Amino acid sequence: MATIRDVARAAEVSVATVSAVVNDSAYVSPALRARVLDAVRELGFAPSQVARNLRRGRSDLVAIVVADLANPFYGRVVCAAEAAVAGWGYSLVVCNSDENPDAEKRILARLRMLHCEGLILVPVSNALPAAARETEGRRTPMVLFGRAFDDNRLDAVTIDNFAAAQQATNYLIDLGHSRIGAINGPLHVSTGRARMEGMQAALAAKGLALDSRFVRPGEFREDVAYSAARSLLGQPDRPTALYVANGLMALGVMRAISDLGLRCPEDLSVASTDNIPGVRGLKPVLTRTEHPIVDMVNEAVRLLVDRIKNARDEEGRTVVFPSSLVVGDSCAPWKAG
Amino acid sequence: MATIRDVARAAEVSVATVSAVVNDSAYVSPALRARVLDAVRELGFAPSQVARNLRRGRSDLVAIVVADLANPFYGRVVCAAEAAVAGWGYSLVVCNSDENPDAEKRILARLRMLHCEGLILVPVSNALPAAARETEGRRTPMVLFGRAFDDNRLDAVTIDNFAAAQQATNYLIDLGHSRIGAINGPLHVSTGRARMEGMQAALAAKGLALDSRFVRPGEFREDVAYSAARSLLGQPDRPTALYVANGLMALGVMRAISDLGLRCPEDLSVASTDNIPGVRGLKPVLTRTEHPIVDMVNEAVRLLVDRIKNARDEEGRTVVFPSSLVVGDSCAPWKAG
DNA sequence: TGCCGTCAGCTAATCGTTTCGCCAGCCACA
DNA sequence: TGTGGCTGGCGAAACGATTAGCTGACGGCA
Numbered sequence: 001m002a003t004i005r006d007v008a009r010a011a012e013v014s015v016a017t018v019s020a021v022v023n024d025s026a027y028v029s030p031a032l033r034a035r036v037l038d039a040v041r042e043l044g045f046a047p048s049q050v051a052r053n054l055r056r057g058r059s060d061l062v063a064i065v066v067a068d069l070a071n072p073f074y075g076r077v078v079c080a081a082e083a084a085v086a087g088w089g090y091s092l093v094v095c096n097s098d099e100n101p102d103a104e105k106r107i108l109a110r111l112r113m114l115h116c117e118g119l120i121l122v123p124v125s126n127a128l129p130a131a132a133r134e135t136e137g138r139r140t141p142m143v144l145f146g147r148a149f150d151d152n153r154l155d156a157v158t159i160d161n162f163a164a165a166q167q168a169t170n171y172l173i174d175l176g177h178s179r180i181g182a183i184n185g186p187l188h189v190s191t192g193r194a195r196m197e198g199m200q201a202a203l204a205a206k207g208l209a210l211d212s213r214f215v216r217p218g219e220f221r222e223d224v225a226y227s228a229a230r231s232l233l234g235q236p237d238r239p240t241a242l243y244v245a246n247g248l249m250a251l252g253v254m255r256a257i258s259d260l261g262l263r264c265p266e267d268l269s270v271a272s273t274d275n276i277p278g279v280r281g282l283k284p285v286l287t288r289t290e291h292p293i294v295d296m297v298n299e300a301v302r303l304l305v306d307r308i309k310n311a312r313d314e315e316g317r318t319v320v321f322p323s324s325l326v327v328g329d330s331c332a333p334w335k336a337g
Numbered sequence: 338m339a340t341i342r343d344v345a346r347a348a349e350v351s352v353a354t355v356s357a358v359v360n361d362s363a364y365v366s367p368a369l370r371a372r373v374l375d376a377v378r379e380l381g382f383a384p385s386q387v388a389r390n391l392r393r394g395r396s397d398l399v400a401i402v403v404a405d406l407a408n409p410f411y412g413r414v415v416c417a418a419e420a421a422v423a424g425w426g427y428s429l430v431v432c433n434s435d436e437n438p439d440a441e442k443r444i445l446a447r448l449r450m451l452h453c454e455g456l457i458l459v460p461v462s463n464a465l466p467a468a469a470r471e472t473e474g475r476r477t478p479m480v481l482f483g484r485a486f487d488d489n490r491l492d493a494v495t496i497d498n499f500a501a502a503q504q505a506t507n508y509l510i511d512l513g514h515s516r517i518g519a520i521n522g523p524l525h526v527s528t529g530r531a532r533m534e535g536m537q538a539a540l541a542a543k544g545l546a547l548d549s550r551f552v553r554p555g556e557f558r559e560d561v562a563y564s565a566a567r568s569l570l571g572q573p574d575r576p577t578a579l580y581v582a583n584g585l586m587a588l589g590v591m592r593a594i595s596d597l598g599l600r601c602p603e604d605l606s607v608a609s610t611d612n613i614p615g616v617r618g619l620k621p622v623l624t625r626t627e628h629p630i631v632d633m634v635n636e637a638v639r640l641l642v643d644r645i646k647n648a649r650d651e652e653g654r655t656v657v658f659p660s661s662l663v664v665g666d667s668c669a670p671w672k673a674g
Numbered sequence: 675t676g677c678c679g680t681c682a683g684c685t686a687a688t689c690g691t692t693t694c695g696c697c698a699g700c701c702a703c704a
Numbered sequence: 705t706g707t708g709g710c711t712g713g714c715g716a717a718a719c720g721a722t723t724a725g726c727t728g729a730c731g732g733c734a
Contacts, residue, residue, distance in 0.1 A: 003690055014714045019692060026693095029712070049450045050396060051690035054387045054719050060451075061430075069419060072614050075412030082406060082433050091451060093398075094431045096419050113386045114397075114428060222614075251618040258620060277409050277559070278615020281588040283595060340720055351684045356722060363723095366682070388720035391689050 002043035011039035022047055062090040063111050064120040068220060069096035071248050072276040080297035081120060088305050097124050118304040122146050125188055141307035143300045147190045154316040157300040161191045164289040164323040165198030168271040171325060172241040173206050176334035177269060181214030181239030183228050183249055195245050195273060214239040218249065225252030233260055240334055241269040247276035254282055265332035285328030296321050339380035348376035359384060399427040400448050401457040406433035408557060408585050409613040417634035418457060425642050434461050442466035455641040459483050462525055478644035480637045484527045491653040494637040498528050501626040501660040502535030505608040508662060509578040510543050513671035514606060518551030518576030520565050520586055532582050532610060551576040555586065562589030570597055577671055578606040584613035591619055602669035622665030633658050
């Protein structure tokens, strides 16, 4: 690979001049400029980002660490993030912590060495790994995405999970259901907990209680939701409606319903939160709350870039996006019997 | 951020000693070693990858450029690639060309500057952009994934698209169908073309012809497939069975079928190729050919790493994975009427 | 005691850029 | 013509690591 020195020699100018031409960072006379550009073309010179980054102290790299890349939801997030950071001239490094705190810790350590300029993090749990916290002084700008925890120095972009669950639950209540069950997400994750609390709040507001027999804790995974739904719905005494904590789980639940020979919505109404590509293909069309993923990611990247450019140490900003209920035909009014 | 010099000063040793301790690259007496490690901990020192890479001439970065990150199929590919390259100590840079040749060209130029050590490419079309081809001398190792074109210097990992389409089509033929239609992928892409050719070959082998009225060209997109299916199936004279070129398109086709009030498989049998997460949730369960994505990605990364480590200039290797037919209940025997 | 081999640890060159500070030449003004 | 400001272009010092090559102390052997 040709270096800037090779170009300088070929064009019979100094390396400083080559640099000036390549970066348009200073006026260079047309004659020299032409010589330099010829040499660049001749040698196929492309400046080494590595050297450039070392010198400039930047890397033009932004990283995103998601909690579960196998979940199509995060596939969409990564897709949107790639487009958003590319628009600002960054490349995107993608990492997957796979809901594993140790893996998350290792990844953050590795990224620190990579000198990424910014980091979008979908945290595995309620706190940063100790290693990341104890980093004093200048730390890399970071935005929490989707899941948040209270660290008032960090920016965060989330949806109103509490309200989303409330919306979906209210919809079921308004249809006349009172025996409402839930396939929950993990309660140690902010989204999982908030969605369960939102559901409980909605029930409580109408004087209904959440029957613990109708609730299954879970993980944000299709297979786990499938088993949970089978065990919950397999018993003779079962709810008439179900709130499912996310889209991936909803796929599992719908599969379980079909495998059990139940009909949706005749035997059971189902509502869920969050939209993933596969949910659109479900029959019946799922009633769910949706999030503006692309807008959310754009906002996260905006916040991140702002922090990278203006490295001020102001308080963390939290942007909460509203969710909207999309009515499908997976819910029916409650009928006695 | 503390540098190796800060650590050396704090531990009262030379930078060479610090480097030796940090990298375990030479014997250092226990006493000094302890002093160094203390200083490292004290200062929170992490060696700068950027400087290290400049010196070593490596970047520990592998890039993947996919043609459509919004397609969950590539979401799975990226997920598997992330895991695979992480196992080799690399970080993964993800780029999305969005089926756009210009974007692909820009991305490849940017990656060249990033000094990625290797590249997994799902090409947009049948050839490398000129810019990438004309790069003489040492080029970055590259493996084509999924889609290939004949450049006998490049490694490639693909499935046997021809056979996959043949398999699915034969299945439909064996059920007694003769009026078989197709929602195709783009024909300028190797996978799209090979699948159509496989289908035609299967029909021809049984003495059947592909009725051009029953064929819709397309793009690998859900919405495009939806429209194509609506227009194809909306006419009174329609096929009794349909081969759909990929999973994302199958989602669109199934949605169209349902919106048209048709029943699958009673009114129409559907078979497709490739597996994406959302397809599992479809009802009826889709009959399709599946690919071992994870194995394929692992193989691609293995080939890539091999080329990175042993930069020999031998011929490109092509690994073709077989696909397997997974029978669901989206196909029924043909009944006159 | 003197010589030599061994080896822990240090000094300094190097990777490929950017960029600060300097120099020389030119023009303008007095 | 002398002086001073302006500016195109250059030389060389960073950036932060790795590593080749050197130094000096120490122990063993004659």
